[in-house]
Amino acid sequence: MNIVVDTNIIFSAILNPNGKIGDLLLDPLDRFAFFAPDFLTTELARHHKKLISLSKLSESDILFLKKLVLSKVNWVDLDTVSEESWMKAFQLVKQIDEFDAPFVALSLNMNSYLWSGDKKLKNGLKDLSYDKVIETDSLLEIRNALD
Numbered sequence: 001m002n003i004v005v006d007t008n009i010i011f012s013a014i015l016n017p018n019g020k021i022g023d024l025l026l027d028p029l030d031r032f033a034f035f036a037p038d039f040l041t042t043e044l045a046r047h048h049k050k051l052i053s054l055s056k057l058s059e060s061d062i063l064f065l066k067k068l069v070l071s072k073v074n075w076v077d078l079d080t081v082s083e084e085s086w087m088k089a090f091q092l093v094k095q096i097d098e099f100d101a102p103f104v105a106l107s108l109n110m111n112s113y114l115w116s117g118d119k120k121l122k123n124g125l126k127d128l129s130y131d132k133v134i135e136t137d138s139l140l141e142i143r144n145a146l147d
Helices: 007-015 020-025 040-046 048-055 059-070 083-093 098-110 119-127 136-146
Strands: 002-005 033-037 073-076 113-115
Touching: 002 098, 007 020, 007 040, 007 048, 007 059, 020 136, 033 098, 040 048, 040 059, 040 073, 048 059, 083 098, 083 119, 098 113
Parallel strands: 002 033, 002 113, 033 073
Antiparallel strands: none
């Protein structure tokens, strides 16, 4: 099952690798394939000091966790996303948060679920009948059913 992950999911896994999100992303059996736009790595670099501050971990620990979590993500160049997916994504997020358009466009382009911890985005998309948003607990249920 392909899943598009947004920035807050990656942040959560780095900040708490032993939590539910970290458990799903770092699953050694790789039952899900995770995808994200390649610019997410730049976004993480920009917020590196914030990650250290929030986690209270050392810089080397954060770098290790980043490398570990990011190794579980398949990176997609957004130039490969169709214009149709971009247009639909902008229509969906224009009243929510336009900065989320790349994640929604990638999800549309791949016909896959979007995994986000952003309540405003999740609720906004659900209000627009976009049913390709998945919750952490739903992913856990799916994974547990595979065991």
